[in-house]
Amino acid sequence: MNPKTASTALSRGERKMKAVFYSTPAMLLTLMFLAGCKKEPTSPDKTYNPKIIPAEFVSAITNPYFPLTPGKTFHYRAVTNEGTETNRVYVTRDTKQVLGVTCVVLADSVWLDGVLIEATFDWYAQHQDGTVWYFGEAVDNYENGKLKDHGGSWEAGVDGAKPGIIRDCVKNNPIRKGDKGTTN
Numbered sequence: 001m002n003p004k005t006a007s008t009a010l011s012r013g014e015r016k017m018k019a020v021f022y023s024t025p026a027m028l029l030t031l032m033f034l035a036g037c038k039k040e041p042t043s044p045d046k047t048y049n050p051k052i053i054p055a056e057f058v059s060a061i062t063n064p065y066f067p068l069t070p071g072k073t074f075h076y077r078a079v080t081n082e083g084t085e086t087n088r089v090y091v092t093r094d095t096k097q098v099l100g101v102t103c104v105v106l107a108d109s110v111w112l113d114g115v116l117i118e119a120t121f122d123w124y125a126q127h128q129d130g131t132v133w134y135f136g137e138a139v140d141n142y143e144n145g146k147l148k149d150h151g152g153s154w155e156a157g158v159d160g161a162k163p164g165i166i167r168d169c170v171k172n173n174p175i176r177k178g179d180k181g182t183t184n
Helices: 012-019 023-032
Strands: 072-079 083-098 103-113 115-127 132-144 148-150 164-167
Touching: 083 115, 083 132, 103 132
Parallel strands: none
Antiparallel strands: 072 083, 083 103, 103 115, 115 132, 132 148, 132 164
């Protein structure tokens, strides 16, 4: 793979978590945790079976450690071994139903040296207890400025994929081991 078309310094998930959690010391601890995460998709964990009750999810994501206000845009920049990576995360006003839960849609785009390498739509929802759940993402990967594939796309409830906790407001833990979606 051409080093100008993909960042190998950080995996897709690590880039996303870096973009989302970069703002506070607690968020930096999340990044340290993610540095040890596997970079390849994993098989669904048969022992992890979260019970999702759609009526227990609220319409807005107001978690103080992960607020997603529609219309808000986050910009990030990092220098990697491959070049300068920029990331734009926009909280859309769109929603998507996943497992009966209304999720907020984020548009997340990544460029390497000014060339688009990835564009995703990510789906998050907040439980009534403040915990923010990650329900999946639709991924477009680009090479030399052209759509290459959709590798890394997943949706909770499809092919064994499960939603995961991205921010546990109750215990103020960023991500608990095992609480992440699988990418089948």
